[in-house]
Each structure stands twice: as C-alpha cells, then as structure tokens.
Amino acid sequence: MVDGPCRECTARKKGGSWRLTGVKSFVSDAAAADWLVVVAQDEAAGCRAFFLVDARQAGMQVEVLAWRDVTRQMCDVRLQGAAAELLAVEDGVLWPWLRDRILVALATENAAGAQQVMELTVDYAKERLAFGRPIGSYQAIKHSLADMLGQIECSNVAALHAAWALSGEAPQSAQAAAMAKAYTADAYVAVAQRSIQIFGAIGFTWEMKNHLYVKRARANAELFGSARAQRARVIDMIGKKAA
Numbered sequence: 001m002v003d004g005p006c007r008e009c010t011a012r013k014k015g016g017s018w019r020l021t022g023v024k025s026f027v028s029d030a031a032a033a034d035w036l037v038v039v040a041q042d043e044a045a046g047c048r049a050f051f052l053v054d055a056r057q058a059g060m061q062v063e064v065l066a067w068r069d070v071t072r073q074m075c076d077v078r079l080q081g082a083a084a085e086l087l088a089v090e091d092g093v094l095w096p097w098l099r100d101r102i103l104v105a106l107a108t109e110n111a112a113g114a115q116q117v118m119e120l121t122v123d124y125a126k127e128r129l130a131f132g133r134p135i136g137s138y139q140a141i142k143h144s145l146a147d148m149l150g151q152i153e154c155s156n157v158a159a160l161h162a163a164w165a166l167s168g169e170a171p172q173s174a175q176a177a178a179m180a181k182a183y184t185a186d187a188y189v190a191v192a193q194r195s196i197q198i199f200g201a202i203g204f205t206w207e208m209k210n211h212l213y214v215k216r217a218r219a220n221a222e223l224f225g226s227a228r229a230q231r232a233r234v235i236d237m238i239g240k241k242a243a
Contacts, residue, residue: 009021010022010043011049019081050089057082060078062076103162110220111155118152121145121195121198151187162179175238
C-alpha cells in the first residue's frame with residue numbers, strides 16, 4: 001500500500017505549464033483557502049508530485065460536505081484542467097516531512113481535546129447531585145474520572161515525545177509521530193464517550209457540548225490514518241530495523 005495520497009488526481013504538462021484533473025476528498029477548510037497544495041500523479045514520469053494551485057481559478061470546484069464534525073469544514077475539491085505550479089521537492093522527501101507533522105498536530109489536538117473534556121466532566125460531577133450528594137463522590141464516577149486522567153497523561157507524554165523527536169530530527173521521529181496519533185486518537189474517543197456516560201441523559205442532548213467533542217474525536221481518529229493503520233506502520237518500521 002502506498003503511503004499518503006494516491007492516484008485520484010493526475011498531472012499533465014502542456015507546453016510550459018501543468019494541468020491537474022481529478023478529485024480530492026475530505027480537504028479541510030478548502031472552501032476558505034486561496035491556495036492549495038495538491039498531490040497528483042505525474043502521468044509522464046509515473047510518480048507522485050506536489051503542486052501549488054490557485055483555489056479561485058475557473059478549473060477548480062469546491063463542494064462543502066455534510067460532515068459528522070460540524071465544527072470543522074470538510075470539502076470535495078474537483079480539478080478540471082486546473083493550472084498548477086510544480087513544487088521542486090521530491091515526493092520521498094516532502095511527504096514524510098508533512099505526514100509526521102500532521103500526525104503530531106492531530107495528536108496534540110487529541111490530547112488537548114481530551115483534557116478539556118475531562119475538566120468539563122469533573123466540574124459537572126461536582127455540581128450534579130444524586131441522592132443528596134454530588135455524583136463525583138461516588139466510587140464508580142471516581143474510577144471513571146481516574147481512568148480518564150490516566151489516558152490524558154499518557155496522551156500528553158506521547159504528543160510531547162513526538163514533538164521533541166521531530167524538533168530534533170531524531171531517527172525515531174516517524175515512529176513517535178505514528179504512535180502518538182494512534183494512542184491519542186483512541187484515548188480522545190474513549191474519554192469523550194465516557195464523559196457522556198457520566199453526564200447521563202443530558203449528555204446526549206444538543207444543548208450540551210459533549211456531542212461536539214465525540215464527533216471531533218471520531219473524525220480525528222480517521223484523519224490521515226486510523227489508529228490501527230498507524231500501529232501497522234509502527235510494526236513495519238520496527239520490523240525493518242530488526243531485519
């Protein structure tokens with residue numbers, strides 16, 4: 001399996017200019033962008049390349065998608081002979097650099113989101129009364145909050161370690177980024193879902209913020225490779241080192 005963007009868009013050189021044709025799905029905030037970096041398959045060379053594209057030109061069509069995370073805009077981008085400028089960086093150099101930083105950015109967002117969910121849940125557990133006592137005083141709720149805290153602390157460590165590895169260009173930076181994305185994605189989903197359980201019936205309503213965190217967590221978990229896909233990459237990297 002090829003890592004990263006595949007062949008849903010092709011590039012052809014006509015005279016001194018490049019033209020791109022194809023569709024890119026689930027592009028974040030494309031409708032608000034003036035310029036896009038598009039990965040396309042160079043038909044002549046038979047390899048991927050990166051292009052800078054004016055998002056406002058006639059050959060571009062951007063459609064906002066119905067997306068489960070209503071706080072983040074996702075779009076389909078359709079290119080029909082769109083003019084593009086080739087970026088003079090090899091695919092094997094640029095894509096790993098981008099991929100690892102995107103994964104760390106998502107891991108950081110996951111860790112911060114889970115932290116915010118826990119703080120909201122702790123505040124609610126102190127205020128919500130059941131049988132004359134705050135629900136946070138009951139052992140079952142305490143255990144749930146303690147589990148959430150443990151997952152958040154591990155998420156923070158994973159994200160910080162990956163950021164440190166990338167900042168110093170450490171040999172294990174790609175592995176650290178994949179591990180951080182995998183762990184924090186699972187943790188964010190688990191913490192958001194447990195928060196709704198602690199809130200109870202009101203946690204399912206539109207009036208509460210809980211559903212927004214669940215949707216963001218579930219969406220982040222799939223972006224740029226699920227936790228399962230990231231763990232498979234880690235196993236592959238470790239296997240290559242051992243060989």
